[in-house]
Amino acid sequence: MNWAARWIGGRFHYGWFVVAVVFLVLLAAAGTRATPSVMMIPLEHQFGWSRATISLAISVNIALYGLMGPFAAAAMQRFGVRPTLLAALGTMGGGVALSSLMTHPWQMVLIWGVMVGGATGVAALSLSATVVTRWFTSHRGLAMGILTASSATGQLVFLPFLAAIAQKYGWQPVVLVVAAASAVVIPLVALLLPERPADMKLRPYGEGHDMPSAPPQPQGNPLKIAFGALTSASRTRDFWLLFFSFFICGASTNGYVGTHLIAMCGDYGLSEVQGASLLAAMGIFDLFGTTLSGWLSDRFNSRLLLFWYYGLRGLSLIYLPHAFGIEFFGLPIFAVFYGLDWIATVPPTVRLTTDVYGKEHAPIVFGWVVAGHQLGAAFAAYGAGLLRSSLGTYTVASMISGGLCLIASFLVLRINRGPREVAVQTA
Template sequence: MSPSTRLRVHYSWIIAAIIFLALLAAAGMRSTPSILLVPLEHEFGWSAATVSLAISINLVFFGLSGPFVAAVMDRFGIRRVMLIALLLIAFSAGLTVLMRQPWQLYLLWGLLVGLATGAITSVLGTMVANRWFVKRRGLVLGLFSASNATGQLVFLPALAALAVTYGWRSAALTTAGAALLVVPLVAIFMRERPQDIGVLPYGADAQDEGATTPSTANPFVTAIESLVRGLQAPDFWLLAGSFFICGATTNGLIGTHLIPASMDHGITEVTAASMLAVIGIFDLFGTTISGWLSDRIDNRWLLCWYYGLRGCSLLLLPYALSSSYLTLAVFVVFYGLDWVATVPPTARLTTELFGVRNAGVIYGWIFASHQLGAATAAFFAGLLRTWLGSYQISFILAGLLCLCASGMVIRIGRKTRTRPLLVDDTPTAMDTPLAESV
């Protein structure tokens, strides 16, 4: 008797629940540096640019690790990589309380935590959704994306309260403890592929099973070859370029700098963190709905609307911070619904254009572009704040970039698609000429 029969629920949904919780916890751990920004400035006298550089390093390695992590997971197993990453997060966050110099911040929160959290991110969610789901794949991607983004935000009030009441070191130690708590869950319940427990992916026929056989190729070579071939495709550039802007206008700018920007306007740190938490709550609904819509509507048009609405929200933000709480509440609601609603349609388009087999590593490179955008915005927004004394120019530039991305995404698939993308199609490596070349 299979696990799905005994439990009267397909084991794919159990895997989805595990990944949802792991992504939620890991994202909460990644949110900690935004809480540390102001306390570190006060205790050590470091400038906003100095601390922002550490966050930028974190985001760069968080993103660049994605395609290599995807290839390593395909070769050595998802569960093994997740466990190593969680232990590395706990080790690095725990050592943070002993740091005294900026280079130690760059090493611990920049390099090590960046690499470790890169293993537990939307690249992981895309791989699991492609392995374990045929039907409801878009919905599952939406849930994973929501947990990844919401986790960065919903823990902020508690972490901020700890930092204010007991010092920033208590927030860092809490992060380390949270990583250790997730380890047993992954170790006990995580499985690699449906066939390992004698079931098919959710909604799959027997013919779909062969698409998830383990890889025997060198992970590094696989990642580099996928990048080289992706760079030859115009759609890859459009996806990566628009996702660069996505990262710059979410994790990099708002996720890192909304709290200090709010404090510049007289809003307390805990209140500002609570605003980010509310954005995370609205994101949970917005991104889940986005995943549901990505199964039904042309994903290019979804992305066009998402980037356009986000751009309008960011152009409103400088006025909202200087205006009434009602105007700021309007920003929180609309921006929250759109926070990472772009992820499900971007991941879905990647799978449809490049095929299930290649989607994990290709999406890893596209996600690396997302994090490079985030790192760029995190550093330069802090630099502009140091030079100009405010974030107003940063918010306006981010809004204009989103409007540019809205025009970019509508061109995706025009040259490579020989027929309309059907939402009920099961993508294969032969779906498009581009996928066949990869």
């Protein structure tokens, strides 16, 4: 890694190079997380599994993806980012490859739900928060926005390609392609990802020489660190406002739209490739929207940004069932408005978490907030599948998701109303 620092030299701070490496890791993880939505219809046709059955495996995946967040953040503090991430990437790639042999629903729950869900939970928002707080003092919002946008880029890169493979060759080649993508990023992490700026004889980007050095690395049990942070943070109102607003965020994004939009398009006569292309188009807008959101969160009130993000997302979801009935402009209008704001909520939420709980404890507390996000996503993934199976339509699920977003737009206005930092006990 020292050779990389010397090569970069005075061109730019190595922290931006770390952002690039982590972006590629998150890109592979995002493609992995999006894969089940491409597999849903082929699995339904080949094995006769219902959407509720497939949605159960996806909901377990989403729930574990979120629940791993605080423990992953604690493990990164205790054992280091690189060892933790390498173990997760190996598990993720191996699990995806193994799933090519599955023939029963319980195998999908075990492999895609437990193995892949837990592994992708390490290569997730908690990783982004940990890297950004370690490597950046200024421009944190922009760096977080870039890393968060990796989810959108993952959809843009993977979904249309994977959908075309699934439509022509079936779902097994899809999982082998995704497993290979996971394997490619492992050497990048092993060779190019240092733990902290001090390892490269650097200070965090934007930090002056008169600033205090980084605190010593925690030596406790990661489980104790994670639960200690939860115990302290859960005594505060701000934690629950962050938790439940992010629960709604997860329910209305990768839980509902990310999981069911391709299948929903099939209900209206659109192919898997057309549905995946719609998601990819939304990913393009989200790439810009989330990066812009990071830039805005460095300059404007994060509560007000979240108010607008949740409110506009709610209106977009309420509009979605009507979009299929408008011949040309319906779905493109939805793709633009929903796409721009899909995961734009992340940078302001990280900023508020850091403001309330402090730089060192924020990644672990945010990990618990992300757990709320993914529990909401799991709730929506399974709940929308049940509603579709019982009602034959996704309209009610869309209305519920939109209404929850409107509620969240008012919840976030109460976060961090006073200028304070909450002490968090992690040991």
